[in-house]
Amino acid sequence: MAIKLIHGTDEYLVSHHSRKAVNALCPEEEQTLGLETIEGDVKTVDEAVSALKTAIGALRTVGLFSGQKTVWLRDVSIFKDKVISKNKEIKDLLAQLAEDIKNGLPDGQHLIISAPGVDRRSAFYKACQAGADVETYDLPEQAYLKEPIIRERAQKLFAKAQCRVSPAALDLFIEKVGMDTRQLVMEAEKLTLYIGDRNEITVDDVKAITSSSSEAIAWDFTDALGERKLDEALKILRQLIFQGEAPVALMFAIETLYRNLTQFRAYFDQGWLRLSGSRGAGSVQWAHDPEMDRMFIQLPADPRKMHWFRVGKLGQQAKNYTAEELRVCQKRLLETHEQLVSGSVAQEMILEMLVIKLVAKV
Known part of the structure; x- marks a missing residue:
C-alpha cells in the first residue's frame, strides 16, 4: 500500500515525478487493468464532485481479479480554486478522502495525487502529511530567485549530455527559454541534438535552434x-x-x-x-x-x-x-x-x- 501527494508550482517536475511514481507502482504493461486515472483539472463544482466521488469509489473497490490497483488523481485543481474548494459538498468529499488516507488503504491499493498546489493549512494537507508521502516541487515566485535555479538545472542537463557551454551561450539560452522547466528541458534536448558530436554549445548554436518562450519574447x-x-x-x-x-x-x-x-x-x-x-x-x-x-x-x-x-x-x-x-x-x-x-x-x-x-x- 502506497499513498503519495506530489504537488508544487513547477508543473513539469510535478508531472514527471508523478508519472515516475505511477510507473513504479504499476508497470506500464500492467496499466491497462491495474491503473485507474481520474482527471482532477476541473472547471466547475459538478466536475469536481464527480472526480472526487470517482476517486473515493475507486479506492474502495478491489482491483480486477483481486489484483493490485493504482488510482491516480491527476492535476487536481480543486485545492487552489477559491470557489470550488469552499463548496460544502466538496469539503465533505475531501474529508472522506482524507479519512481514507489517514486510515490507510487495503493491501494492494495505491493512491497518487498530483496537483499544482495544495493549501498547507488545510485539513486535507495535514492528513496527507500524517498518512502519505508528500513530495513538493516549487519554484520561487520572484524572477531573481528563479533564475539561479533554472541556470543550475540547465548546467546539469548539458553536463549530463556531456556538452560544454560557454557562459555567454548559457546566458542567452536562459534568456530565450525563460523560467519554465518544461521549456528548459525540451530546448536543452533539442540543442544537444543539434550540435551532434561537437559537444560544445556556442552563442550561434543557441541563436540558430533555441525557441523563445512567450515570456522570453x-x-x-x-x-x-x-x-x-x-x-x-x-x-x-x-x-x-x-x-x-x-x-x-x-x-x-x-x-x-x-x-x-x-x-x-x-x-x-x-x-x-x-x-x-x-x-x-x-x-x-x-x-x-x-x-x-x-x-x-x-x-x-x-x-x-x-x-x-x-x-x-x-x-x-x-x-x-x-x-x-x-x-x-x-x-x-x-x-x-x-x-x-x-x-x-x-x-x-x-x-x-x-x-x-x-x-x-x-
Whole structure:
C-alpha cells in the first residue's frame, strides 16, 4: 500500500515525478487493468464532485481479479480554486478522502495525487502529511530567485549530455527559454541534438535552434527598447501582438522597464552604482553611502538584493539614456497610457508610435 501527494508550482517536475511514481507502482504493461486515472483539472463544482466521488469509489473497490490497483488523481485543481474548494459538498468529499488516507488503504491499493498546489493549512494537507508521502516541487515566485535555479538545472542537463557551454551561450539560452522547466528541458534536448558530436554549445548554436518562450519574447522586447534597437523592438512588438498579447499588458511592461531605467540612471548619476567589465557578482559594485542606505530601506525591494545579472542588464540599458531623455520618456508614457485607454486610434498603432518616440534620440 502506497499513498503519495506530489504537488508544487513547477508543473513539469510535478508531472514527471508523478508519472515516475505511477510507473513504479504499476508497470506500464500492467496499466491497462491495474491503473485507474481520474482527471482532477476541473472547471466547475459538478466536475469536481464527480472526480472526487470517482476517486473515493475507486479506492474502495478491489482491483480486477483481486489484483493490485493504482488510482491516480491527476492535476487536481480543486485545492487552489477559491470557489470550488469552499463548496460544502466538496469539503465533505475531501474529508472522506482524507479519512481514507489517514486510515490507510487495503493491501494492494495505491493512491497518487498530483496537483499544482495544495493549501498547507488545510485539513486535507495535514492528513496527507500524517498518512502519505508528500513530495513538493516549487519554484520561487520572484524572477531573481528563479533564475539561479533554472541556470543550475540547465548546467546539469548539458553536463549530463556531456556538452560544454560557454557562459555567454548559457546566458542567452536562459534568456530565450525563460523560467519554465518544461521549456528548459525540451530546448536543452533539442540543442544537444543539434550540435551532434561537437559537444560544445556556442552563442550561434543557441541563436540558430533555441525557441523563445512567450515570456522570453516579452523580455526580448523590453531588452530591445533598453538597448535602443528600433527595428528589433518593432519586429518583436508586432510578433507579440500577432500572438494575442494584450496591448495594455505590453504597455505595463514598457512602463515597468522605463521606471527601472530611470531609477538605475539615477543610481549611476549619484555615484551609487558602478559596473565593471568582469563577469559574475563582482561585476556589480554598490557604493557605501548612508544616504543610499536610507533611500533603499524605504523601497519595496532593495536593488542591492537583485541578482547581479539583472542589475548588470538594467544598468547597461540605463546607460543608453540620459536622465533628461528618460524624463521625456516618462512624459510620453503618461500621454500614451491615456490614449490607449480612451482614444479611438487602434491600440497597435499607438504602441508602435510610442516605441518609435521612446527609442528615438531626444
